[in-house]
Each structure stands twice: as structure tokens, then as C-alpha cells.
Amino acid sequence: MIALFVKSPRFLDTTLRDGEQTPGVSLKPDDKLNIATLLSDIGVSVIEVGSAVASDGERESLRLISDAGLAAEICTFVRGVQLDIDYAADYGAESVHLVIPVSDLHIEKKLRKDREYVTQMAWDSVEYAKERGLIVELSGEDASRADQAYLYDLYAGGVERGADRICFCDTVGVMTPERASEIIPPLAALAPLSIHCHNDLGLGLATTLSAMKSGASCAHATVNGLGERAGNTPLEELVMSLEVLYGVKTGIRTDELYHLSTLVSRLTRVPLPTNKAIVGEMAFTHESGIHAHGILRDAATYEPIMPEMVGRRRRILLGKHSGSASVEAALSEMGYKTETRQLQEIVSRVKQLGDEGKRVTDSDLHAIAEAVLDISCTPVIRMKQFTTVSGNSVMPTASVTLTVNGEDITQASTGAGPVDAVIMALRKAVQDVGDITLEEYHVDAIYGGTDALVDVTVKLMKDGELITSRGARTDIIMASVEAMISGMNRLLREKDENRGKNTH
Numbered sequence: 001m002i003a004l005f006v007k008s009p010r011f012l013d014t015t016l017r018d019g020e021q022t023p024g025v026s027l028k029p030d031d032k033l034n035i036a037t038l039l040s041d042i043g044v045s046v047i048e049v050g051s052a053v054a055s056d057g058e059r060e061s062l063r064l065i066s067d068a069g070l071a072a073e074i075c076t077f078v079r080g081v082q083l084d085i086d087y088a089a090d091y092g093a094e095s096v097h098l099v100i101p102v103s104d105l106h107i108e109k110k111l112r113k114d115r116e117y118v119t120q121m122a123w124d125s126v127e128y129a130k131e132r133g134l135i136v137e138l139s140g141e142d143a144s145r146a147d148q149a150y151l152y153d154l155y156a157g158g159v160e161r162g163a164d165r166i167c168f169c170d171t172v173g174v175m176t177p178e179r180a181s182e183i184i185p186p187l188a189a190l191a192p193l194s195i196h197c198h199n200d201l202g203l204g205l206a207t208t209l210s211a212m213k214s215g216a217s218c219a220h221a222t223v224n225g226l227g228e229r230a231g232n233t234p235l236e237e238l239v240m241s242l243e244v245l246y247g248v249k250t251g252i253r254t255d256e257l258y259h260l261s262t263l264v265s266r267l268t269r270v271p272l273p274t275n276k277a278i279v280g281e282m283a284f285t286h287e288s289g290i291h292a293h294g295i296l297r298d299a300a301t302y303e304p305i306m307p308e309m310v311g312r313r314r315r316i317l318l319g320k321h322s323g324s325a326s327v328e329a330a331l332s333e334m335g336y337k338t339e340t341r342q343l344q345e346i347v348s349r350v351k352q353l354g355d356e357g358k359r360v361t362d363s364d365l366h367a368i369a370e371a372v373l374d375i376s377c378t379p380v381i382r383m384k385q386f387t388t389v390s391g392n393s394v395m396p397t398a399s400v401t402l403t404v405n406g407e408d409i410t411q412a413s414t415g416a417g418p419v420d421a422v423i424m425a426l427r428k429a430v431q432d433v434g435d436i437t438l439e440e441y442h443v444d445a446i447y448g449g450t451d452a453l454v455d456v457t458v459k460l461m462k463d464g465e466l467i468t469s470r471g472a473r474t475d476i477i478m479a480s481v482e483a484m485i486s487g488m489n490r491l492l493r494e495k496d497e498n499r500g501k502n503t504h
């Protein structure tokens with residue numbers, strides 16, 4: 001089975017073209033350059049950076065990325081239209097993804113033409129693009145619903161006229177993996193073949209793998225599976241499946257996949273589903289006691305791949321499904337030592353919080369542990385007052401007065417909004433006692449009316465230590481301040497090796 005894959009498969013990443021066609025997504029040239037640079041650095045062979053014909057901004061992006069001297073081949077989408085090909089050549093593309101509708105449905109209903117017209121358009125476009133000095137990937141749009149004999153002849157004539165590669169598009173994600181294994185081999189014998197799959201029925205990855213196993217030497221994919229409608233084959237899932245399940249060396253730096261994913265999610269503003277394979281927040285997070293217990297003995301019990309392979313870290317969350325093994329491990333991380341009955345009591349309080357529907361944060365565990373172990377710690381920081389101002393004609397501003405180690409400190413800051421301003425002011429107020437960075441801010445459980453409870457979770461980092469903390473109030477600013485103060489107190493408290501083990 002393994003031998004059927006080509007030895008060094010190539011990847012054409014189309015995050016910046018098909019991925020950007022995700023409704024509502026629009027990337028500025030600099031954003032595209034950032035993503036293209038990382039794609040090239042991790043080893044993607046070809047980057048389709050957009051559609052040069054679409055807008056001035058698209059052409060500016062193409063020029064910027066083409067001039068950046070990246071190792072990857074820079075490609076752009078073109079129709080069978082001379083203007084598109086001219087833009088590609090004039091703005092610095094090395095190659096074109098020349099897309100030609102090939103199913104009768106697309107030819108007759110969309111273009112209102114016939115097969116002969118489209119064949120001629122395809123071949124003329126190949127010749128023209130070659131004259132303009134471009135590498136040509138001749139692509140059949142809706143190829144999986146096309147008459148396969150017609151498609152074969154169109155590709156064969158295109159290759160005779162100079163097409164360097166051909167591409168088979170399963171445009172609406174209807175090709176099964178079984179069908180791919182029948183259709184692809186004769187086409188792949190014509191020229192190097194790329195496979196481009198969509199995920200309308202959730203089969204994008206399976207069909208791409210099947211096509212690659214059947215002779216496709218290049219796969220089109222997008223970061224996070226972005227793309228039209230339900231998206232395209234996700235690059236991170238494809239690369240990891242090839243590496244881990246099929247033993248194929250992809251040449252991709254897998255340890256940068258998570259970094260790439262978060263960059264794309266941030267710039268496109270498309271959040272990652274928490275359970276998304278490889279890159280979702282929960283992909284390497286465990287809560288259930290049985291799983292956590294297994295993981296703590298040997299991670300392979302419940303993890304098919306090591307999180308480090310994709311640049312991630314394992315997390316064990318606490319909640320109502322936790323068991324004593326994971327709670328003990330979390331306590332020990334925090335420097336607490338417990339005896340059996342103390343541990344049992346802490347586990348039961350953790351479960352109680354879970355039963356109330358709450359996420360159990362580090363600060364919650366800390367508070368429970370201190371109560372059960374009867375340790376009273378004086379908080380390093382206490383809030384004395386804070387004020388925020390925002391409105392349509394003022395810059396959002398906040399001032400805070402904190403008592404830090406017994407001394408009053410007042411700081412003020414502006415921000416993108418009142419929450420941002422107050423968080424910046426808080427961080428300024430504690431900067432002399434610790435460099436605390438806000439790694440993540442998350443608002444949850446906003447349901448009901450405008451007076452609903454708001455649940456804010458923050459992730460804070462100090463000296464490489466990452467903790468989560470929560471605040472729950474009906475006022476989002478109060479909830480944010482509560483989460484920040486409680487988290488900062490956790491980080492600023494000295495770790496006491498002798499903590500815990502009180503017997504009573």
C-alpha cells in the first residue's frame with residue numbers, strides 16, 4: 001500500500017486563494033505575505049496566493065509575495081481568459097492554476113457553451129500561458145462530475161500544448177475515495193497530477209489520500225480546512241495522516257503546523273472549532289479520569305500522535321469527569337502535597353464545581369486546595385478601585401489602584417475597548433513585581449439577556465509558567481478584572497515546596 005504513494009509528494013497550499021474564498025474572509029497583502037512566508041518556510045512546494053484578476057489588492061499581494069524571494073513556487077488562479085493570464089504574468093507569478101469547467105453541468109448551465117468551445121478555450125489558454133513564460137497547472141473544475149473520456153482528451157491535448165501539470169478538482173466534494181482510486185491512475189499517467197478536494201460531505205481528506213495513493217503526486221490543501229462552503233482538505237490533517245498512518249515523508253516541518261494554524265485563524269478571524277483534529281484546542285486535552293490516568297502512565301494510550309510533533313503541548317483539564325490521578329498530578333504541578341483523604345476531598349469538590357456546569361481553572365483548584373489543606377495565603381495583589389471610560393467620542397481609558405505587597409499603586413491605560421484598557425492598566429500596575437503576559441482571553445456562556453452571567457477565562461504567563469483563571473459576573477469588565485487579579489495572584493505567589501500535607 002505504502003509503495004503506491006509517490007516518494008516525495010508535493011503540496012499546493014491554497015489557503016490564500018480557495019481558503020480566502022471562505023465567505024467573509026479577506027486578507028490584506030501584508031497578512032498574505034506573513035502566511036505565505038510561513039508556508040514556504042515549513043516546506044510547502046507551491047502557494048496559490050489568490051486570483052490576480054479579482055482586485056487591485058489581489059494583484060498587490062501577488063507582486064509583494066512574488067518579490068519576497070520565497071523558496072516556494074508562487075502561483076495564482078486564472079480562468080481560461082487572456083486578461084487573467086496577463087495579470088498573472090505581469091504581477092510576477094511563476095505558475096498559474098488554470099481552471100477550466102469540465103462537467104456538462106458547468107459547461108452548459110454556467111458558461112452556456114459546449115464541450116468543443118471549452119476544449120478550445122483550455123488549449124488556447126495553455127498555449128498563451130506558456131507563451132507568457134508561466135508554469136501551467138491545467139485544472140478541471142467539477143472534474144468528478146465530468147464525462148471522464150472527455151476530461152481525459154482535454155487534459156491530453158493540454159499536455160501536448162505544454163501544460164506542465166494537470167489537476168483534478170472534486171469541486172463540490174462528491175467523489176468517494178473508492179471512485180478516486182479508479183479514476184486517478186489513467187489520468188496520473190498523462191502528467192504530474194494534483195488532487196483538489198472539497199469537504200461538503202466530510203470526505204475531503206479521505207478522497208485526497210485515496211487519490212494520492214492512486215498516483216496523484218501533489219495535493220491541494222488549506223490551513224485549517226478553510227475554503228468555499230465546508231472548505232477544502234486541511235493541510236495539517238493531510239500531512240499528519242501521511243506521516244503517521246502511511247509512513248510517507250512529506251518534507252513538511254510538522255512542528256510548525258500549530259503555529260501556522262493559529263496565525264491563519266487570527267488573520268482570517270475564523271476561529272478553530274475546539275475539537276478540530278490536530279489544531280483544535282481540545283485535540284491534545286484530556287479531562288476524563290480514565291484517560292488522564294492512562295495518559296499519565298503512557299501518553300500513547302490515548303494519543304495517536306505526540307503533541308510536540310505538531311508544536312503543541314498536552315493539557316489535562318479538571319472537571320466532573322476527573323479522577324484522583326489527574327487531580328493529584330495538577331496539585332503536584334502547583335507544589336501541593338496531599339494525603340489520600342485530602343486528595344479525595346479535593347476531587348469531590350472539583351466534581352461539585354463540574355456538576356455546577358463550571359470549567360475548573362487553576363485558580364479554582366488552587367482555592368480548593370488551600371481550603372482543604374487549611375492554608376491561608378495573603379494575596380499579593382488586592383484591588384482597591386478601578387474606573388473605565390468609553391463612548392463614541394472618547395478613547396477607551398481605564399485607571400486602577402491596586403495594593404501590591406502592601407503598597408498602593410495607581411496606573412492608567414488606554415485600549416481598544418474598556419476591557420483591553422483595564423487589562424493593560426492592571427498589567428502596568430504589577431510590572432515591577434512580575435512580567436505577566438496575557439496569552440489568551442475568552443468570553444463564555446453569554447446567553448439570555450444583556451444581564452446574563454458572563455464567564456471570562458484568561459491564560460496568563462510568567463517566566464514560562466502558564467495558568468488559567470476565571471471570573472464570572474454579570475458585568476464583563478468586572479469579570480475580566482476578577483479573572484486577571486486571581487490569575488496574577490496565582491503567578492506571583494511563591495511556590496512553596498512544603499505546601500500541603502497538613503494533617504487534621
Ligand SMILES: CC(=O)SCCNC(=O)CCNC(=O)[C@H](O)C(C)(C)COP(=O)(O)OP(=O)(O)OC[C@H]1O[C@@H](n2cnc3c(N)ncnc32)[C@H](O)[C@@H]1OP(=O)(O)O
Binds near residue numbers: 078080081101171
Ligand atoms: C471552484 C472555484 O473556486 S472557482 C474560483 C472562484 N474564484 C473567484 O470567483 C475569484 C473572484 N472572482 C472575481 O473577482 C470575479 O468573479 C471575476 C473578476 C473573476 C469576474 O468578474 P465578472 O467579470 O464581473 O464576472 P462574474 O463574476 O459575474 O461571472 C464570472 C464570469 O467568468 C466566466 N467564467 C467562470 N469560470 C470561468 C473559467 N474557468 N474560464 C473562463 N471563464 C469563466 C463566467 O462565464 C462569467 O462570464 P460571463 O458573464 O461572460 O458568462
Ligand SMILES: CC(=O)C(=O)O
Binds near residue numbers: 018170171
Ligand atoms: C478550482 C477549485 O477551487 C475547485 O474546483 O474547487
